Amino acid sequence: MIIAMSTLLTYSVIRSNRKTMSLEVRPNGEVVVRAPLRMPKTEIQRFVQSKSSWLKKHLQAAAKRQEELKQEEMLTIEDIRMLTQEAARVIPQRVRYYAPKVGVTFGKITIRNQKTRWGSCSSRGNLNFNCLLMLTPPEVIDSVVVHELCHRKEMNHSARFYEEVYRVFPEYDKWNRWLKENGGRIMARMTGEG
Numbered sequence: 409m410i411i412a413m414s415t416l417l418t419y420s421v422i423r424s425n426r427k428t429m430s431l432e433v434r435p436n437g438e439v440v441v442r443a444p445l446r447m448p449k450t451e452i453q454r455f456v457q458s459k460s461s462w463l464k465k466h467l468q469a470a471a472k473r474q475e476e477l478k479q480e481e482m483l484t485i486e487d488i489r490m491l492t493q494e495a496a497r498v499i500p501q502r503v504r505y506y507a508p509k510v511g512v513t514f515g516k517i518t519i520r521n522q523k524t525r526w527g528s529c530s531s532r533g534n535l536n537f538n539c540l541l542m543l544t545p546p547e548v549i550d551s552v553v554v555h556e557l558c559h560r561k562e563m564n565h566s567a568r569f570y571e572e573v574y575r576v577f578p579e580y581d582k583w584n585r586w587l588k589e590n591g592g593r594i595m596a597r598m599t600g601e602g
Contacts, residue, residue, distance in 0.1 A: 417439065417456065417463070418439070419439035419440065419441055419456060420438065420439070420440045420441070421440075421441045421442075421443055421452060422440060422441070422442050422443070423442075423443050423444065423445050423447070424442065424443075424444075424445065425444075425445060426442065426443075426444050427444060428444070429441060429442065429443045429444070429447065429452065429455050430442045431455075431456070431459050431462070431463070433463065433466035433467055433469075433470050434470070435470060435473060435474075435592050436470070436474065437467060437470040437471060437474065439456075439463065439467070441455070441456060443455075473592070473593075481597065482597055482598075483597045483598060488521050488539060488598070491521075491539040491540065491542045491543070492519050492521060492539040494539075494542045495519045495537060495538075495539040495541060495542050496519050498542065498549065499517065499519065499537050499541065499549065499553065500517050502549055502550055502553045503517055503535060503553055503557065506550070506553050506554050506557055506576065506577075507557055509576050510554065510557040510558055510560065510561070510572065510576050511561075512533075512557055512560035512561060513533060513560070514533050514534075514535055514557065514560065515530070515532050515533040515534040515535070516534045516535070517534075517535050517536075517537070518534065518535070518536045518537070519536075519537055519538075519539050520536055520537070520538060520539065521538065521539045521540070521598060522538045522540075522595075522598075523595050523598050524595070525538060526538045526540075526541060526552045526587065526591065527541075527552045527553070527555065527556045528556065529556040529557070529559035529560060529563075531563060533560055535556050535557075537552065537553075537556070540594050540595060540597075540598065543594050543597075544586075544587065544590070544591075544594065545583070545586065547579065547582075547583045547586075548583045548586055548587050550577060550583070551577055551579075551580050551583040551584055551587070552587070554573055554576050554577040554580065555573060555580070555584075557576075558572045558573045558576070
């Protein structure tokens with residue numbers, strides 16, 4: 409990864425075996441350019457400059473989101489304990505409901521308070537879920553449950569994996585998008601404890 413400057417804009421360049429360039433503004437305001445391995449630096453700079461109005465708009469939106477995150481009320485240890493108890497009651501019910509629809513079994517269900525993940529599935533079929541899911545709509549909880557259960561069939565994010573997800577939960581994209589748009593704000597409320 410290379411860090412470059414373009415008229416006071418700092419951006420990272422990630423080179424890979426690809427044919428085109430793309431631009432991404434991450435939620436924290438970091439700008440990333442993905443470029444072909446042999447693309448000249450001058451060509452990358454020209455590309456970034458040609459996208460200046462797009463970048464300005466997305467950087468302003470990222471700054472606004474960061475400002476909103478600062479204003480979110482932090483969860484107390486007691487809040488997290490209550491969310492964990494609620495998740496321990498609700499999520500296993502959703503897992504038991506969806507497992508037969510997916511056609512899989514599962515191992516142990518663990519509720520965690522995490523700052524980065526909503527759920528995970530081990531190769532042994534143990535499922536982990538974030539207690540912060542209790543701050544999302546029920547459909548989001550179901551989308552995460554179905555996603556993790558489908559990993560019991562496909563331990564990857566291949567086309568076959570998503571075919572299975574959509575078969576069981578056709579509205580997956582809608583609620584996954586909700587989580588992408590709102591999840592950072594929810595996770596930012598997690599305290600440093602736990």
